[in-house]
Amino acid sequence: xxxxxxxxxxxxxxxxxxxxxxxxxxxxxxxxxxxxxxxxxxxxxxxxxxxxxxxxxxxxxxxxxxxxxxxxxxxxxxxxxxxxxxxxxxxxxxxxxxxxxxxxxxxxxxxxxxxxxxxxxxxxxxxxxxxxxxxxxxxxxxxxxxxxxxxxxxxxxxxxxxxxxxxxxxxxxxxxxxxxxxxxxxxxxxxxxxxxxxxxxxxxxxxxxxxxxxxxxxxxxxxxxxxxxxxxxx
Amino acid sequence: xxxxxxxxxxxxxxxxxxxxxxxxxxxxxxxxxxxxxxxxxxxxxxxxxxxxxxxxxxxxxxxxxxxxxxxxxxxxxxxxxxxxxxxxxxxxxxxxxxxxxxxxxxxxxxxxxxxxxxxxxxxxxxxxxxxxxxxxxxxxxxxxxxxxxxxxxxxxxxxxxxxxxxxxxxxxxxxxxxxxxxxxxxxxxxxxxxxxxxxxxxxxxxxxxxxxxxxxxxxxxxxxxxxxxxxxxxxxxxxxxxxxxxxxxxxxxxxxxxxxxxxxxxxxxxxxxxxxxxxxxxxxxxxxxxxxxxxxxxxxxxxxxxxxxxxxxxxxxxxxxxxxxxxxxx
Numbered sequence: 001x002x003x004x005x006x007x008x009x010x011x012x013x014x015x016x017x018x019x020x021x022x023x024x025x026x027x028x029x030x031x032x033x034x035x036x037x038x039x040x041x042x043x044x045x046x047x048x049x050x051x052x053x054x055x056x057x058x059x060x061x062x063x064x065x066x067x068x069x070x071x072x073x074x075x076x077x078x079x080x081x082x083x084x085x086x087x088x089x090x091x092x093x094x095x096x097x098x099x100x101x102x103x104x105x106x107x108x109x110x111x112x113x114x115x116x117x118x119x120x121x122x123x124x125x126x127x128x129x130x131x132x133x134x135x136x137x138x139x140x141x142x143x144x145x146x147x148x149x150x151x152x153x154x155x156x157x158x159x160x161x162x163x164x165x166x167x168x169x170x171x172x173x174x175x176x177x178x179x180x181x182x183x184x185x186x187x188x189x190x191x192x193x194x195x196x197x198x199x200x201x202x203x204x205x206x207x208x209x210x211x212x213x214x215x216x217x218x219x220x221x222x223x224x225x226x227x228x229x230x231x232x233x234x
Numbered sequence: 235x236x237x238x239x240x241x242x243x244x245x246x247x248x249x250x251x252x253x254x255x256x257x258x259x260x261x262x263x264x265x266x267x268x269x270x271x272x273x274x275x276x277x278x279x280x281x282x283x284x285x286x287x288x289x290x291x292x293x294x295x296x297x298x299x300x301x302x303x304x305x306x307x308x309x310x311x312x313x314x315x316x317x318x319x320x321x322x323x324x325x326x327x328x329x330x331x332x333x334x335x336x337x338x339x340x341x342x343x344x345x346x347x348x349x350x351x352x353x354x355x356x357x358x359x360x361x362x363x364x365x366x367x368x369x370x371x372x373x374x375x376x377x378x379x380x381x382x383x384x385x386x387x388x389x390x391x392x393x394x395x396x397x398x399x400x401x402x403x404x405x406x407x408x409x410x411x412x413x414x415x416x417x418x419x420x421x422x423x424x425x426x427x428x429x430x431x432x433x434x435x436x437x438x439x440x441x442x443x444x445x446x447x448x449x450x451x452x453x454x455x456x457x458x459x460x461x462x463x464x465x466x467x468x469x470x471x472x473x474x475x476x477x478x479x480x481x482x483x484x485x486x487x488x489x490x491x492x493x494x495x496x497x498x499x500x501x502x503x504x505x506x507x508x509x510x511x512x513x514x515x516x517x518x519x520x521x522x523x524x525x526x527x528x529x530x531x532x533x534x535x536x537x538x539x540x541x542x543x544x545x546x547x548x549x550x551x552x553x554x555x556x557x558x559x560x561x562x563x564x
Contacts, residue, residue, distance in 0.1 A: 102458050
């Protein structure tokens with residue numbers, strides 16, 4: 001069953017056309033990966049879905065309801081969480097405050113909080129610390145924890161491994177695998193090995209268009225196609 | 235410079251600057267009684283400027299709006315309070331302290347209420363169409379300021395307006411050689427109460443948490459499901475009300491006001507917001523106290539430098555800390 005459907009979505013940043021008609025369907029459950037070179041339009045696609053940049057044309061449907069044109073807050077309330085490339089944590093707030101802000105009623109669900117502690121022990125350890133004092137990996141964990149502190153149907157995650165140490169990347173991978181059992185993840189990633197280890201379905205974006213989509217297993221097996229679309233050496 | 239910053243940090247950081255300033259002034263002034271009088275005057279001036287500046291700082295930090303019309307709220311607050319006090323002159327002149335207190339409270343409440351209403355109008359009609367466009371913000375808020383000043387001229391006239399003051403706030407307490415004006419203590423008290431209230435709002439409520447988060451990253455606040463525009467209106471109204479309260483307090487301090495009052499205070503307000511750090515209430519208080527103390531000490535020690543002292547102070551602080559003393563984390 002399709003959870004999110006993007007059809008012929010176009011978007012401009014100032015006078016520049018960045019997306020020239022993106023189309024893909026994210027099925028419910030698992031991790032859907034958007035791949036592509038730098039500047040291909042992956043981040044713009046996530047931001048346009050989230051309503052942070054309004055699409056100039058096309059449609060975005062979530063759980064059968066059109067969300068293109070809605071405000072970001074309304075889209076978030078539909079059950080979509082967003083983890084931006086810069087993590088978007090509030091540095092002047094403590095870890096606890098960052099998380100409580102993301103709860104619907106200003107209270108923690110103890111079970112969900114325990115799940116977060118289990119996934120990211122650093123969250124519990126640095127609970128009262130101001131977020132700016134965390135390391136890059138801990139900030140990324142906080143950003144992801146904030147996205148799952150409430151039940152969500154879909155999480156948009158933009159390059160979560162960027163600049164992280166290999167051990168942290170591995171831990172993030174484990175966390176995403178666990179999260180994907182209950183929540184659909186739309187992952188933008190340049191680290192192909194990381195994306196391959198998580199993704200069930202995928203699409204490749206180039207120059208603001210989807211140039212390939214299918215199953216990750218098939219794409220991972222086709223070295224020539226990876227070289228052609230992502231510039232990866234065979 | 236980093237070494238100086240680290241050393242300062244170990245002993246309380248920039249929060250100790252007013253103490254250091256007062257200590258230096260104590261040595262230079264020589265006469266303890268004059269120093270006490272000047273210090274109290276500086277603290278009370280700082281608190282009144284804090285009232286005017288705190289809203290502007292939050293609006294700057296949260297909404298990224300350069301509101302040059304902020305001084306209109308200061309002027310209107312002063313004139314509205316003056317009108318209420320004049321209308322309740324009988325209460326002020328009576329022997330009952332209760333009646334005088336009631337008149338003063340009503341004047342301040344009227345100024346705050348006017349600030350809230352004017353803030354709502356300003357945000358929805360003037361500011362909202364020019365979000366994210368600084369040039370237009372400057373132009374339209376300057377235009378609104380000019381219109382506001384003309385409205386004040388039309389309603390209250392161009393001649394200075396006398397602001398009646400409750401008799402229990404007139405005069406001074408004399409302790410030894412030290413003279414302490416009662417109104418200054420009152421102004422300091424009001425400023426301290428507002429500061430404590432703002433701190434409680436920002437640090438102990440969900441709305442405050444949202445404001446602090448919004449100052450850092452508006453997009454992320456929206457991505458968490460909060461409609462930032464509602465927060466903008468609330469913060470703008472709060473800022474306008476605080477400016478109006480500051481104007482009303484300043485009017486009571488000066489006791490003679492003109493329509494140019496807001497414009498004259500605006501330079502000081504901007505200096506305070508800039509050196510304190512945008513979006514930070516603690517920084518605004520720190521900046522206001524430093525500006526108040528500096529203005530009074532320099533006015534006594536080198537009167538010819540008094541006008542330039544705040545500008546020099548701002549330049550010195552920005553060379554040391556380009557983002558201000560205690561900016562909200564960005």
